Amino acid sequence: MRIVLVGPPGAGKGTQAVRLAEKLAIPHISTGDLFRANISRQTELGKLAKSYMDAGNLVPDEVTIAMAKDRMEQPDAENGFLLDGFPRNVSQAEALDALLESESITLDAVLDLEVPEEEVVKRIAGRRICRNDSSHVFHVTYSPAKQEGVCDVCGGELYQRDDDSEETVRKRLEVYHTQTEPIIDYYKAQGLVVTISSLGPVDEITQRALEALKREKAENK
Template sequence: MRIVMVGLPGAGKGTQAAYLADNLSVPRISTGDMFRVNISRGTELGRRAQDYMRAGQLVPDEITIGMAKSRMDQSDTADGFLLDGFPRNEHQAEALDRLLKDNGVSLDAVLDLQIPREEAVRRVAGRRLCRTDDSHVFHMTYNPPRSAGLCDLCGGELYQRQDDTEHTVRSRLDVYDRATEPLIAYYRARNLLVRISALGPVAEITQRSMDALRQHSASDRPVS
């Protein structure tokens, strides 16, 4: 299957993308990973992206699209993939359609993980990372550390990322509304949108997603 995943910041896209990709036996392709790989390998696209990032500017769509094309051309995507973080807007979605058409394939579904806006704020603003290893993630409400301000796994100091503050999260939600909501309409019009609730235990959300994707693939109708 070829799937795009969308949803508000805090909806759990990264977590679900990893589980779903494993369940579907397809690679997860995340925007963050594409940027890290291209920058670390010093590719032309990576160097161009880094120039914009160092200048504090947004990376143009054309660079992101180029990275996505390069990644999707790799052999492990022959039977499908799960895109996490791309496309982010309608222009990128149109470019993705062209890339897939050139390869004689198309998207199977766009999975929209839905949570209430205030829940998105709570989830992101409550997140704390370990300075020693930022893969150690805690949440002040849902997964608090045993000792305040310290990582349970290594004892490192916990901190809040600058873009995880409540004010910044609300700004990110506004950006999502402007850029990504038109993307939702774009895919709804193409009968690709599959919407599920992303509330509840992780395993339940994964199963809910798998069931909805199977139902969608067996039907000509979108799942709402």
């Protein structure tokens, strides 16, 4: 299957992308991974992207699209892929359509992870990270530390990252509503959008997504 995964920050896209790609035996292609891989390998695209990032500028769409094209042409993506974080806006979606059409490939589904805005704020603003080891993550509501402000694992101080503050989360949501959400309507016009709730246990959400994708594939045969 060839899938685009969309949803607001805090919807659990990263978690579900990894799980779904594994279940469907297709590569998970995220823009973050594309940038890191190209920059670490010092490809021409990586050098170009780094020059924009070092200057504090956004990487232009055409660079992101070229990276995605290169990745989708790798042998492991021959039978499908799951795109996470790309396309990020309608112009990228249009470019992706043109790219796929040139290769006589079509998308099977656009999976939209739906979550109420206040839940997004609660999920992200409630995160607390250990200063000693950022892999030790807690949540004031869902997985609180035994002692407030102290890491259960190493005793380090727990803190809230600046980009997890409520104010920053709401700004990120504004950007999502303005730039990324319009691609849902763009793909709805093509009959590709499958919307599921991203509330509940992680395993349940994964199963919900797999069943919805299976139905979509059967209906479009």
